Amino acid sequence: MAISPSSLFPSLLLAVALAASALVGGGSAAFACGRGSPAAGLPFCQPGLPIRARARDLIGRLTVAEKVAMLVSRPAGVPRLGIPSYQWWSEALHGVAKVGDGVHFGGEYPAATSFPQVISSAASFNASLWELMGKVVSDEARVLYNGLRAGLTYWSPNVNIYRDPRWGRGQETPGEDPAVSARYAVAYVRGLQQPSSGGRGFSRLKVAACCKHYTAYDLDNWNGYDRFHFNAKVSKQDLEDTYNVPFKACVVDGKVASVMCSYNQVNGVPSCADPNLRRIVRGQWRLNGYIVSDCDSVSVFYNEQHYGSRPEDAAAYALKAGMDLECGGFLGQYAERALRQGKVSEADIDFAVTHTVAVQMRLGMFEGDNQPFRDLGPRDLCSGAHQSLALEAARQAIVLLKNRAGALPLSPSRLRTVAVIGPNSDATTTMIGNYAGIPCAYTSPLKGISSYVKTVHAVGCTGVACAREQPIDAAVEAARHADAVVLVVGLDQSIEAEGRDRLDLLLPGRQQELVTAVAKASPGPTVLVIMSGSPVDVSFAEVDPNIAAILWVGYPGQAGGAAIADVIFGAYNPGGKLPVTWYPQSYVDRVPMTNMAMRPDPSTGYPGRTYRFYTGPVVYPFGHGLSYSKFTHTLALAPSQLSVQLVGSRTEQLNSTLNRAVRVNHARCDGLAVPVNVDVANAGDRDGAHTVLVYWRPPSGHAAATRQLVAFEKVHVPAGNRVSVALVLDVCTHLTVADAYGIRRIPMGEHSLEIGELTHTFLLEADTLPRYK
Numbered sequence: 001m002a003i004s005p006s007s008l009f010p011s012l013l014l015a016v017a018l019a020a021s022a023l024v025g026g027g028s029a030a031f032a033c034g035r036g037s038p039a040a041g042l043p044f045c046q047p048g049l050p051i052r053a054r055a056r057d058l059i060g061r062l063t064v065a066e067k068v069a070m071l072v073s074r075p076a077g078v079p080r081l082g083i084p085s086y087q088w089w090s091e092a093l094h095g096v097a098k099v100g101d102g103v104h105f106g107g108e109y110p111a112a113t114s115f116p117q118v119i120s121s122a123a124s125f126n127a128s129l130w131e132l133m134g135k136v137v138s139d140e141a142r143v144l145y146n147g148l149r150a151g152l153t154y155w156s157p158n159v160n161i162y163r164d165p166r167w168g169r170g171q172e173t174p175g176e177d178p179a180v181s182a183r184y185a186v187a188y189v190r191g192l193q194q195p196s197s198g199g200r201g202f203s204r205l206k207v208a209a210c211c212k213h214y215t216a217y218d219l220d221n222w223n224g225y226d227r228f229h230f231n232a233k234v235s236k237q238d239l240e241d242t243y244n245v246p247f248k249a250c251v252v253d254g255k256v257a258s259v260m261c262s263y264n265q266v267n268g269v270p271s272c273a274d275p276n277l278r279r280i281v282r283g284q285w286r287l288n289g290y291i292v293s294d295c296d297s298v299s300v301f302y303n304e305q306h307y308g309s310r311p312e313d314a315a316a317y318a319l320k321a322g323m324d325l326e327c328g329g330f331l332g333q334y335a336e337r338a339l340r341q342g343k344v345s346e347a348d349i350d351f352a353v354t355h356t357v358a359v360q361m362r363l364g365m366f367e368g369d370n371q372p373f374r375d376l377g378p379r380d381l382c383s384g385a386h387q388s389l390a391l392e393a394a395r396q397a398i399v400l401l402k403n404r405a406g407a408l409p410l411s412p413s414r415l416r417t418v419a420v421i422g423p424n425s426d427a428t429t430t431m432i433g434n435y436a437g438i439p440c441a442y443t444s445p446l447k448g449i450s451s452y453v454k455t456v457h458a459v460g461c462t463g464v465a466c467a468r469e470q471p472i473d474a475a476v477e478a479a480r481h482a483d484a485v486v487l488v489v490g491l492d493q494s495i496e497a498e499g500r501d502r503l504d505l506l507l508p509g510r511q512q513e514l515v516t517a518v519a520k521a522s523p524g525p526t527v528l529v530i531m532s533g534s535p536v537d538v539s540f541a542e543v544d545p546n547i548a549a550i551l552w553v554g555y556p557g558q559a560g561g562a563a564i565a566d567v568i569f570g571a572y573n574p575g576g577k578l579p580v581t582w583y584p585q586s587y588v589d590r591v592p593m594t595n596m597a598m599r600p601d602p603s604t605g606y607p608g609r610t611y612r613f614y615t616g617p618v619v620y621p622f623g624h625g626l627s628y629s630k631f632t633h634t635l636a637l638a639p640s641q642l643s644v645q646l647v648g649s650r651t652e653q654l655n656s657t658l659n660r661a662v663r664v665n666h667a668r669c670d671g672l673a674v675p676v677n678v679d680v681a682n683a684g685d686r687d688g689a690h691t692v693l694v695y696w697r698p699p700s701g702h703a704a705a706t707r708q709l710v711a712f713e714k715v716h717v718p719a720g721n722r723v724s725v726a727l728v729l730d731v732c733t734h735l736t737v738a739d740a741y742g743i744r745r746i747p748m749g750e751h752s753l754e755i756g757e758l759t760h761t762f763l764l765e766a767d768t769l770p771r772y773k
Contacts, residue, residue: 034368037082117433120554124396134191159246171533175579182249189254211250212260236742257289270301278322316343382440394563407548409570419482433555448561466509519546612705629684637677661745669732699749
């Protein structure tokens with residue numbers, strides 16, 4: 001979801017203005033098929049009937065004009081059938097957000113739990129936590145719906161790959177790795193939707209999630225290029241093994257109710273006019289739900305990208321591609337005209353409306369006052385349990401990047417005064433990032449640290465821009481008289497945001513000067529805390545002997561300051577890992593954001609992207625993260641050899657094994673798996689959580705990733721104890737490569753698994769089967 005420039009897209013301004021005068025409805029009329037509804041006895045109001053039959057019945061009763069009105073995100077409703085107006089646009093990226101027109105805080109509904117920004121939560125590498133957060137958000141979303149303060153369709157999560165460290169919206173994503181992004185997507189969607197059996201292939205939904213932005217969208221506004229005009233040139237190989245991986249997982253495994261198409265073009269075709277919406281997303285992946293545009297995307301590709309000679313053409317392109325709902329008003333204005341001109345059929349419109357209506361019915365929105373989850377009320381907003389989970393999520397998100405000579409944790413009893421310094425030292429709104437709501441309460445870093453020790457406070461920089469004259473001298477003086485220093489620096493939404501990509505990876509303005517001067521003046525340990533949604537080149541701090549420790553806390557949510565203090569003073573043992581590579585500034589000096597290729601190109605000197613393909617110098621690698629404990633791994637079980645049985649004719653088998661790589665659809669995949677059992681020992685004197693990361697190195701020669709994360713699991717290991725972790729790698733899912741045509745293959749030969757300090761090799765060989773018909 002995105003907010004369009006008002007100068008270009010006036011239809012969105014109209015929607016915003018309307019939101020002030022109309023919520024979801026009022027009284028029993030807020031829910032279709034309620035008491036006294038003119039449609040109460042009609043089939044589409046009967047919950048016992050199959051969803052598809054109910055949707056078909058409703059659509060059969062609508063006029064063309066009424067159906068066209070349902071193609072936009074704020075349909076006016078159908079009063080003659082008792083169907084109220086509805087606002088489809090709500091957001092729940094890391095808590096119920098106040099972005100969009102669908103959510104209205106106030107009165108008994110003043111706030112909602114604000115979890116860490118997604119890039120921070122991804123650092124936990126804890127799929128169970130991700131699902132729990134989704135469940136809390138869905139509880140609070142239902143509370144607001146029951147109070148007529150919100151809808152039930154939330155255009156979250158954002159699962160785009162964080163390809164370039166300058167992207168302003170990278171903070172909204174689970175990071176650079178397709179496997180992590182896919183698993184996050186599935187876990188969070190399941191938490192939000194909590195599907196229950198509805199029969200006939202349609203599960204009931206608590207809320208309807210939406211995976212966005214399909215596809216290859218990861219540039220907002222950089223060096224003269226913007227998302228409204230950018231044509232992402234992407235190979236079939238990169239689409240298959242990188243950009244589309246999280247979206248496929250969302251639909252196939254997460255059973256998401258919606259997918260959003262993006263502003264950009266992919267290989268010359270606007271995403272919201274791309275026939276792959278129907279062919280791949282709905283056809284191959286079998287989306288059971290609706291496809292929605294980013295706000296005003298149809299207007300964008302007609303007016304800005306000049307795709308289509310007339311507006312009716314643009315409306316037809318979108319509908320025929322498989323888009324069901326537009327955030328905006330373009331389809332409402334031109335779809336009926338496209339129908340009269342023969343550019344679309346009424347069946348095309350029915351196809352789209354069927355998908356949106358069916359989702360509303362799965363949510364219970366056509367069951368009058370007999371709504372599911374009616375027991376959820378204002379007491380369930382910001383409950384003690386929800387706020388405790390926000391604190392735990394913030395703790396798990398913190399990554400310990402440096403800890404020289406075990407400087408952390410600090411002992412509060414040995415410190416008389418701690419100087420808390422930096423532009424983010426007393427941050428509140430900065431901690432919740434973007435696409436946020438109104439938090440239950442804030443605990444800033446200063447407040448959190450002050451709960452442990454006596455503090456003195458000096459900002460050093462009056463804002464993260466830290467330009468021109470700044471009170472750096474006062475900060476240095478405060479550090480000189482303290483027993484320890486906690487420096488909280490970094491970024492905020494003025495530096496990285498939707499519509500705002502970064503130009504470099506450095507700390508803004510004079511922040512580096514502040515850090516160096518304060519660390520030099522401090523007689524005790526200096527702890528550097530980086531609050532940001534993207535990597536920062538802090539090479540200077542990594543090698544500075546005056547800086548004892550470095551923490552990356554992302555944008556840690558409403559409880560961020562308490563979590564930071566708990567880690568610094570040892571109440572919590574950090575276990576976060578970086579979900580993105582931290583590159584040096586020299587990397588972005590040579591790589592334009594517009595190059596979408598993942599793989600390196602030696603002929604041009606292009607170094608490739610992410611840990612999977614880039615092998616050059618880094619500040620900190622993907623997956624880096626220290627602990628106050630020491631964990632070791634022992635391999636308890638893993639095979640040394642495995643056979644892949646082939647199916648099909650002899651010719652197909654021979655073709656399939658071309659270049660010693662078997663096409664997945666020519667392999668017998670049932671039960672074809674690599675069991676991996678790992679024992680994790682905690683050799684430290686503190687209990688701690690540890691993430692087992694399993695990397696796969698395929699045989700050489702397949703243009704595959706240098707290495708690829710194929711499994712991960714978070715485990716709690718008490719001090720001095722050992723925990724066994726059992727993992728199963730599906731060969732046809734986890735151990736495949738994409739060829740130049742985007743076809744998945746299983747490479748034959750010697751494979752390697754890397755788990756911490758361990759490396760295990762095993763052999764995969766093809767075993768042909770008799771011909772069958």
